[in-house]
Amino acid sequence: MGAVERRARERTEFRELVLTAARKIVLRQGFEALSMRKIADEIEYAPGTIYLYFKSRDEIAQELCRRGFEDLLASLAPAAAIRDPAKRLTDIGERYVRFGLEHPETYRMIFMEDPKFADSVFGEKEPESPGARALQFLVEAFDELRAQKRLRVRTASPKLADALWVAVHGIVSLKLTCPGYPATPADELTAIVRSALFDGLLKPG
Amino acid sequence: MGAVERRARERTEFRELVLTAARKIVLRQGFEALSMRKIADEIEYAPGTIYLYFKSRDEIAQELCRRGFEDLLASLAPAAAIRDPAKRLTDIGERYVRFGLEHPETYRMIFMEDPKFADSVFGEKEPESPGARALQFLVEAFDELRAQKRLRVRTASPKLADALWVAVHGIVSLKLTCPGYPATPADELTAIVRSALFDGLLKPG
DNA sequence: GTCCTTAATGAACGCTGTTCAGTAAACAGT
DNA sequence: ACTGTTTACTGAACAGCGTTCATTAAGGAC
Numbered sequence: 001m002g003a004v005e006r007r008a009r010e011r012t013e014f015r016e017l018v019l020t021a022a023r024k025i026v027l028r029q030g031f032e033a034l035s036m037r038k039i040a041d042e043i044e045y046a047p048g049t050i051y052l053y054f055k056s057r058d059e060i061a062q063e064l065c066r067r068g069f070e071d072l073l074a075s076l077a078p079a080a081a082i083r084d085p086a087k088r089l090t091d092i093g094e095r096y097v098r099f100g101l102e103h104p105e106t107y108r109m110i111f112m113e114d115p116k117f118a119d120s121v122f123g124e125k126e127p128e129s130p131g132a133r134a135l136q137f138l139v140e141a142f143d144e145l146r147a148q149k150r151l152r153v154r155t156a157s158p159k160l161a162d163a164l165w166v167a168v169h170g171i172v173s174l175k176l177t178c179p180g181y182p183a184t185p186a187d188e189l190t191a192i193v194r195s196a197l198f199d200g201l202l203k204p205g
Numbered sequence: 206m207g208a209v210e211r212r213a214r215e216r217t218e219f220r221e222l223v224l225t226a227a228r229k230i231v232l233r234q235g236f237e238a239l240s241m242r243k244i245a246d247e248i249e250y251a252p253g254t255i256y257l258y259f260k261s262r263d264e265i266a267q268e269l270c271r272r273g274f275e276d277l278l279a280s281l282a283p284a285a286a287i288r289d290p291a292k293r294l295t296d297i298g299e300r301y302v303r304f305g306l307e308h309p310e311t312y313r314m315i316f317m318e319d320p321k322f323a324d325s326v327f328g329e330k331e332p333e334s335p336g337a338r339a340l341q342f343l344v345e346a347f348d349e350l351r352a353q354k355r356l357r358v359r360t361a362s363p364k365l366a367d368a369l370w371v372a373v374h375g376i377v378s379l380k381l382t383c384p385g386y387p388a389t390p391a392d393e394l395t396a397i398v399r400s401a402l403f404d405g406l407l408k409p410g
Numbered sequence: 411g412t413c414c415t416t417a418a419t420g421a422a423c424g425c426t427g428t429t430c431a432g433t434a435a436a437c438a439g440t
Numbered sequence: 441a442c443t444g445t446t447t448a449c450t451g452a453a454c455a456g457c458g459t460t461c462a463t464t465a466a467g468g469a470c
Contacts, residue, residue, distance in 0.1 A: 169379050171375070
């Protein structure tokens with residue numbers, strides 16, 4: 001009898017229903033406006049029902065973060081096709097900033113709210129948390145640059161990757177928080193940071 | 206008769222009482238735990254009373270931001286004594302990062318929450334909002350470098366100032382949101398960013 | 411002493427996350 | 441087909457939130 005399987009399927013279907021509704025609310029009204037009662041209204045169930053499928057509001061938010069981060073990774077993926085590691089890093093940076101500005105609510109949720117939400121992306125000690133995977137992408141590019149003897153610093157690749165990450169994150173998060181500041185457009189900031197980092201880190205030519 | 210003056214004084218005294226209590230709560234329990242009822246409890250007044258002195262919770266939060274930013278500015282001030290503009294910029298960056306990490310709740314409140322809070326620092330169209338004043342501090346240093354012909358880029362000083370700002374902000378805000386990431390310690394990140402920016406922007410020597 | 415302005419209250423409204431006793435429907439066993 | 445049990449779901453309830461407002465108590469003026 002497939003009763004057990006059917007229940008499992010219905011369970012994931014209901015979770016999907018909730019997450020879809022939650023995502024819709026976050027996109028339309030912002031993360032802070034996400035409430036269990038609004039989700040319940042949206043899917044036409046009583047508020048209590050959601051707690052039969054999710055432990056808490058935080059679990060829903062964390063799942064949204066996990067998926068949002070997957071979206072971010074997917075938007076960076078095309079850069080992998082670029083052979084030259086320096087150009088690849090540039091492309092990743094530009095894509096990262098673009099994603100953040102085009103999906104402000106998603107980006108806020110992952111990188112600017114409570115640490116416990118970011119935990120769902122970076123937290124798990126697994127060797128391969130989604131966040132660690134993304135960073136590895138950067139680390140490899142720096143390793144390639146080093147192998148090609150194009151780096152003029154001895155700084156370890158993971159540290160260079162972190163530095164690049166904080167820089168692009170700074171651009172996105174400041175733009176999302178301070179309306180009107182920084183006055184310089186995001187793409188110009190990205191270009192300045194890129195040129196400064198690369199002219200500073202790479203050998204001429 | 207000084208009745209009018211006395212009322213005005215009592216008014217600012219009560220506001221001060223509220224703000225002090227609010228600050229205490231934010232520091233002890235975090236910004237999200239700040240509530241009108243907790244403030245009322247702390248100062249031993251009814252919740253409604255606070256509304257006779259503040260328009261809303263947001264007004265209190267904005268005033269806390271304004272003061273928090275003044276504290277940040279004050280913590281950067283000693284850097285002004287440094288003659289060499291490059292060393293001055295380095296010192297400002299280090300002080301900025303240190304302030305952010307040592308006052309996480311204050312920093313969060315100003316730069317990572319709702320844009321309306323940051324508005325109290327950067328918003329007003331006055332020529333001299335606190336935020337604009339702070340940025341001017343950076344702009345002047347870059348202007349000095351340019352006057353000394355030590356810059357190897359033509360990029361306008363305000364844009365270079367913005368770029369430096371987003372970089373240090375990136376370090377602080379990522380450290381505050383992602384526990385454990387970036388793995389590289391903040392001071393190392395600061396050093397990498399500094400060296401990359403300066404080696405990239407400044408002429409050798 | 412009376413009047414009037416002002417300060418302060420605390421109950422109320424509608425919202426929040428979360429829990430839980432109660433109900434109704436689906437299923438299993440005979 | 442009927443009973444017994446498991447399951448899904450509800451909606452009322454609790455504690456807390458920001459905010460408003462009619463009501464009360466106190467202070468100053470004449």
